[in-house]
Structures are given as structure tokens and as C-alpha cells.
Amino acid sequence: MSSAIEPSIKSRPVYGTLKPATAPAHLIIADADGGKAVLDLATAAPTSFLPNAEICYIPGKADHSVTLEALGAARFYTGPSIAAMLPRLKRTFERMHMGTQIYLAGSESLIGLAMKTAMEANIDFEAIQTEHRGSLARRVQCVHCKGITEGVTTQPVTCAHCGLLLLVRDHYSRRYAAFQGVNINAEDPSDIPPKEEVFT
């Protein structure tokens, strides 16, 4: 199963399919079902690929870590959460050699946060390959209080910080790695629309 993302507005990220690039080194970052995209990538790659590759993997709800480790990449890291991986990722991007190809696969949060971290290290986001697999849960920034609510699956959603009921828009910021949340019942706070599971 690959991405089930509907065509939408122009700020909403679109993802592709990972393809082995001709590059001196490869940095592969994935979570959960993104692991399967990494396996597909490794299968399609020439023999010189894995000895020059580093794989960073967060198992989440679908753990492919045993198979991924068995691929025998030059370096393999696995961690308990995306947040726990980010400091390491920051350092990895900073010391990365010119020409290294970056691949991101898995949930939108994984792809968005890894890309944000790369951009902060002055890496051109347009040179990064991405493939979406698995969850469509969103990171949502409340435009009012600026707090980020993680793992949003419902429309609307209650802001985890200020408690306003938010409409989750498709408008997306790479700098925040988040979709925009705007108070859905600002004009009439007594109107409380039901929450529906839509980002699954």
C-alpha cells in the first residue's frame, strides 16, 4: 500500500517513490511502514548501495527493525520515537558529506520533521526524496496559541494547548512541519461540530 493522499492545495506536500540515486553516500530515515519502502529501495539498489548507506528507523506501530537491520547497511540506528531521534539527526545533517542523498519514508510527521531538521542545517529540501507510507495522522499548529498538537486523526480537533476547537486545514508549513489549525466555531462558539476520524 502506498500513499492515499488526495490531490489538494499547493502548499500541501506531495510525495514520490524512493529510487536509488547515484551518490557517494545515502542517508535513509524512516518510521513504521516506511520500513517497507526502505526494503523496496534496497531491493532495487545496486550492490554498492548498502555499504554506503546509513539507516535511521523508528518502529512505531509497525516494527520492521529486524529485517531492516539484517540488510547490513554501513550504519543502522533505531530509536523509541521521532522526537528522540531529532538531536542525533541534526548532528548527522551537520556533518553529512556533500552529495549524500537523503531518503525519507513513512508517516507525514516523520517526513515533515526530518525535512524541517534538514532545512535548518541548510540542506535544500527539493533535493530530498520522500515516500509516504502508513498513517495520515497530522501535526497541527494552532494559529492562535502556536502550540503543536501531534498525531491528529480527527476533524475538527481540540488544541492540546489552548483548548480551542480547530479546523485542520490543508495549508502546510515546511518550517513548522505542520498543518494549520484555525478555530472552527469562532463566529459562534455555541456551535460545536462533531469530531470525525478522517486522518487515519
Added chain:
Amino acid sequence: MATPARELPFRDETFRDDFTFKNSPQTVLRAPFPFDKDSYMYAVNMELHKDGRAGTAFEEPIDVDEHYVSEMRDRALVLDEDPLRCQSLPHMTLAGWDTLELLMSCKAASYPEWFSLERDGDRWHWINRPLGIDDTFTFGDETTLPYGPLEYITRQAQGDFCVLDERAGNLWMDAGIVTTQADWSLDFDIGMNFFEWHAPVPLAHERGVFTRALKYLLSVQQANPARRLNWTMTVNPRLDTSPENYHKWGPENTHITPENVADKLFLRIELQSFWRLPRSNALLFPIRCYFLSMRDLTTVPKWATRMHRVLKTLPPEIASYKGLDHYREIAIDYLAAFDDGQETTAGPFPD
């Protein structure tokens, strides 16, 4: 040369709470009315920004009017509450100095009775009489100003300002000051490109408007600034209709009634201009906001008639995007009494 309209004192008024904002009759007549015909659809409505008609908001390259001092006070209040309204990514500092130079030199040339700029090499002496500012600083040295160059000068200039970096055939919103916006967030949009920050706009993408508009913008040269008009409507003369504060001003969208529509509902006009900056090659995008109440409009029969017809025939997607759904019908009913059914003359200016 000073024309009589410029000698008006600056009004002492508010754009929040008690909303004491008002236009004098001259200010109504000089407004940049945005409709040149009786209907409206998104288009690449761009023209050169020069040789503006005397007695209109186009007369000077950077327009200053009777609301100047009070608008600057409102901006300071917004920035005190939320410093994220003014941001500049690290590579945009030079464009900030370009902006400072452009605004200071335009204002000093157009309104010598209010503004003066003297340069002695890098030592610049700037006087802004309406705001009581008299500063000497070193051009290019941020430590000699109380704010960064962009924030310093735009705390003294009406309207919002976006500063666009040009890279890879696109424009990137990498700096700006945004306190008088029609419901969009600089903090969220900063770092986006032309198509991304325009993503929420309906109909225009598929009509090719943005592809053509970007092409035009990339060709703007220093000697040839350009402009266009945009519009929406706002309940109460509130400059800061930000998404950040939407949960606070949103309820007012439901407060329009047939009794209060004349004075409480405003046509909100944006005079947008486009300037190529000399050192940074960035593009400066000032968005200047003008309010006309429905009653102001009726003082110019052609404008009331036209507004009536535009609102009546506006595509529903555009009406909803602009947030007009709660009061559009009430405004149409009010303006109908001023529409005699006759043909209107071409162009936007009063007869």
C-alpha cells in the same frame, strides 16, 4: 509640492475597541476604488505604479494619509502583543536596508514638510515629524537603530510589507511585517514560495492567474514598480484581522444588521505595489489598506451602484473565501437603494 489635502491634520482615532476611525470626505474621494466594471473575477490586474492621477491614492509612490499616525499606533500595539508579526530570515537583512532606503527616500521626496533624509556617506539623518522621530544612524549597521532596519522603517509606514527573496525562478516570503492583514499569517507562511502561500485562494490557480502573475513579478525592474488592487470586506474598521486573533474578532462577522450595516461594514481595499530592491535583488511588496464604510461608498453614486452589482454577481467561492457569507445579502439590500439601474461609466474613478 504640497496640495491642500496634505495639510489635513492627522486624525486621532482607533481601529479596535471603540473604533473611532472615520474618513474625511476628501479621503473617501481619493480612495483607490478597486472595481473598474460592474462585476469581479480574479485576474492578473497589474499595471505600472507611476504617473498616478493627482488627488488620488496613486499620486505619490508611497501614499501617506490622514490615518497615518493612528495606524502606526495600532501597529505598535499589535507588535507588543505578538512579536511574531515581524520576522526576517537571516539572509534578508540586506533587503531590510534596501526597504529602509526606499521608504525613507520616497517619503522625503513626496512629503518634505513631514519627512527629511540627509545622507553623509553612511551617516544618515532621518526626521519623521508626524511621529516625532529624529534619528541619526549608520546605514548598514543594525546596532545604530532601535530595531532591525525592516521593523524600524515599517513601524513608520502604513500597510503591511512582505519582502520576497528571488531564487530558482520563484519568490520566497522570507521577511515581512504583517499587522493589517486580511486573515493570513506571516508566521505560518514565512519561507513559502509564491504558489504555496497562495494555496488557499480558490479559482485563481486553475485559471492560470498565479503562473502569469509570478512571471510578471519576476520581470519587475527597479525603474518600473508595479501595482494591483485587491479587496475584501471587514466588520468594524479593524486593521488587525489576523488569523491569530480570529477567535476574538470572528463573532463580529455575525453582528451586521440592516440597521447598522451603513456604518459598521467596510469595503477593505488593498493597494499592493511591487518594487525591485537594488542591493539584495529582493522584491518588496507593500500592502496598503483603505477602509470605506458602506455609507462612505454612497457619497459617490457610481461606487455604491458598482459595489451593489459586484456583490450581487460575485462567484460564491470568492464570497466564502473572503468571509462575506454572514452579511453579503444585508449589504446588497442596503446598496440596492442607491443603484438606479443605469449604465456606469468605464474605469474606477468617480464621475
